[in-house]
Structures are given as structure tokens and as C-alpha cells.
Amino acid sequence: MSRSSPLPPEQVLEVADRLQRSIGDRFRDQIVESIYDEAEAISNSVVRQQDAGGVDWEQRIDRLVTSPIFGLPLMLLLLALVFWITIVGSNIPSQWLAQWLFWVEAKGSALFDAMGIPWWITGFLWHGTYRGLAWVISVMLPPMAIFFPLFTFLEDLGYLPRVAFNMDWLFKRAGAHGKQALTMAMGFGCNAAGVVATRVIDSPRERLIAILTNNFVPCNGRFPTLIMLAVVFVAAAFPPAFASLAAAGSVVAIVLVGVVFTLAVSWGLSRTVLRGEPSTFTLELPPYRRPNLTRILYTSFIDRTIFVLWRAITTAAPAGALIWILANIQVRDANLARLIADALDPLGWAIGLDGVILLAYIIAIPANEIVVPTMLMVYMGVGMMVDLPSLSALRTLLVDGNGWTMLTAVNLMLFSLLHNPCATTIMTIWKETHSRKWTMVGALMPLAIAFIVTFLTAGIARLLGLV
Secondary structure (H helix, E strand, O other), rough: OOOOOOHHHHHHHHHHHHHHHHHHHHHHHHHHHHHHHHHHHHHHHHHOOOOOOOHHHHHHHHHHHHHOOOOOHHHHHHHHHHHHHHHHHHHHHHHHHHHHHHHHHHHHHHHHHOOOOOOHHHHHHHHHHHHHHHHHHHHHHHHHHHHHHHHHHHHHHOHHHHHHEEEEEEEEHOOOOOHHHHHHHOOOOOOOHHHHHHOOOOOOHHHHHHHHHHHHHOOOOOHHHHHHHHHHHHHHHOHHHHHHHHHHHHHHHHHHHHHHHHHHHHHHHOOOOOOOOOOOOOOOOOOOOOOHHHHHHHHHHHHHHHHHHHHHHHHHHHHHHHHHHHHOOOOOEEEEEHHHHHHEEEEEHHOOOOOOHHHHHHOEEEEOHHHHHHHHHHHHOOOOOOOOOHHHHHHHHHHHHOOOOOOHHHHHHHHHHHHHOOOOHHHHHHHOOOHHHHHHHHHHHHHHHHHHHHHHHHHHHHHHOOO
16 A cells, blocks of 8 residues: 655645635634533533522623623723723822922022022023923822722723723724733823733734834823813813813813724734734633732832833933923024924924924923923923913913914824824833834834824815814
């Protein structure tokens, strides 16, 4: 009996490719379903359970929170609730922390003046470097101290795997991994933390997609700008009874726009430079469990809040020093900040913004929290970052004093959502990928998308005569 000769390697690959195309896209799901069906049949044949007469609340809850109809709306409502608690709950602590930190600044600068130290040293150290740090800490710390424990509570409770289950089909169609829903949710607190969270994705290709697209989720550093625009422009167009709802709705709408861009860019990457076979994602929903308070506090404050805040502090100090220098060096009748902003005005006009806004975002690459105070500082022509006492004064400065329109507000919302990640996130991308190429892509790709989107928005608005 003669043995048949083996097929050459190219024929083996051809047969494997033909068989793979013939079995369809659901063969992995069908394999897993058959395994669970067989396991259930074996269990039912050998295991007998006494009916305790109770109600299986976990199954009833899961039928609701993972429902094709109610799952996503409930998830959005829960996300809105977390945002509301974070925003409302952090307002007063942020004010208290800012007052205390700026009180320290006043005392420190007064001490330097009393010691006869030159004004430029006092200004550089206290009104530049220290004030930039104080602003970042007062804006970042309270929201993170609220958001991360809430997020960790949902994680410990067992709800976050249900989020991944609800979002899996969307990310699967985008060629990404279902667990990217979890890393995306973490990005709401901080994009750097969201990049670190991509470690839960085993596939290097899909993990890289999650890293490169996490920036499209607005972090708490961008929320001050988004909330300011929502209150000053969107809420002002509605009656007082509906103003707060309109403002909250516009912030949720911009978050959904970010989700759309996350899916769209994931789809584009998975079919071009990061093309590959999707990995298997079989999710077994864990049981609901009582959250462990100690673990929640440790994970949220030590692993997340302190980690992110420290990186923000180390990158925000140079930004505060730089903006002070630009605002206090005079050239003829204007300071350097004003001259640079004027030079950037043509580019700013092309994308529906202005040079001051672009300068603020350049200065704020280390930390997005200082965008608004930097803009106000340049608009008012003062020598340090400032805040305005009321929303009416802010609207007067922006609209009447500097010609802002609804197009400016809309494009600034879009630019704030889509622009390049902060320095902390860029550093984290480098540490997670150890690749200059992908770090540059992660930094420049969102910026290019931001310019394209705002340029098209401004062009269409002007073409239709809306501005």
C-alpha cells in the first residue's frame, strides 16, 4: 500500500484559506456556543438542584441591563448620572482647593517681595509655575477623586463586563476588541489611565487600536472647556427653566460624537495600517458581588488618581512658566503672547476659531485644564492666568469683546474633543508601546482629524450663510 505524497505548502495554504472563507464569520461563536450547550447538557444530566423557591435576581437584572433594547439606553443614563455626580460634586471642593492654593500663592509672593527678591523671579515661580500647578490640581483632583471611585465601584460590582457585552457588537463591526469599551470608559476620567487600561486586551493589534483611539473620549481635563461652552452659548439660547438640561444635553451629545469617532477611526485603522484577523472575545459574565470598599479606595486613589495627577503635575509646571514668560515680555506695544496669537489668527479663522484659542491649546499640551484661563489671560492682556467672577462677564468678554459666535463655540467643542492628547497621555502611549512611530501617530492623527473636521464645519457654515 503506497502512501500519498504530501501536498506542497502553497496548496496547503490555499486549501486553508478556502476553508476559512467557507465557514463564515460566526464559527468562533458557534464553537463556544456548542461547548456551553454540551456543558449544560452534561450538568443537567448529573446535577440535581432543589428548588429553593427564591427569585434569581441576577438573571432578571441581566435580562434588563444586557437587553438589545434597554441595555445601551441604561448604560447612557448611568454614564450621565456618573457625569452629573462628578460635575456637581466636584464644584465646591474645586473652589475650596483653588482658594487655598491661591492663598498660598499670595502669601508666598508677598514673602518674596518682603525679602527684596526681583519681581521677575517672584512672577516666574509663583504667578507662573506655581499658579499653573495650582490650577491643574484644583481642576483635576476633585473630579478624579469622585469619578474614579464611582468607576471602580461599577467595576467591582460586576457591571463593567455588561458594558463590554453591550458594546461588543459595535467594536466587532469596527474591527476592534469588545474590551475597548472598558478602556474607553476609563478615558472619561483620564486618557492616560485609559491607555494603561488597554492592558486588559490580549491582542497586540487590537490593543494598539484602543491606545490610538482613546483620545477621542473627553477626559476631565477637557470637561471645563466643554461645560463652559455649553453654559455660556447653548444654555443661553434656552429659557431659564430648560437651560441646565440643554447644557447637560450638549455635553452628552459631544461625548456621543467622540464615541462615533472612536468607532470610525478604529474601523479605518483595522482595515489599513492595522489590518489583521480579529481575536476571539468570549465573555463570561461574572456574578454580581458586594463591592470591597478597601479595594475601591486603593485602586481609585493610589493606582489611578495619584498616578495620573502626578504625571499631570510634572508636565503642567513648564506650561505655567511658559505662559507667564510670553505674557510678561513686551515687544513694542504688545506682549509675546498677543503677537503669537495674532500670527495664528489666519489659521484660526480657517477652522472657525482664532489665534488666541490656538495659542492656548499649544500652551496647554502639558495639561488641558489650563486652556480656559490661558485664553482669558491673553484676551484680557494680564500677566497671569485669571478667572472671571460670573458667566455674564465671561460671555461679555468672549462675544462682545472678542467676536465669538455660535460657530466658534461649536468648533471649539469639536476641537477640544478631537485634538491631540495631552503630554501625560503622550508619555503614557510611549511607555505602553515603546514605539516612536506609534507615539507620533497617537499624538498627530487626532490633531489632523481635528483640523479637517473644524475646517469643513467652518466652510460649510460660511457657505450656507449661517455665520
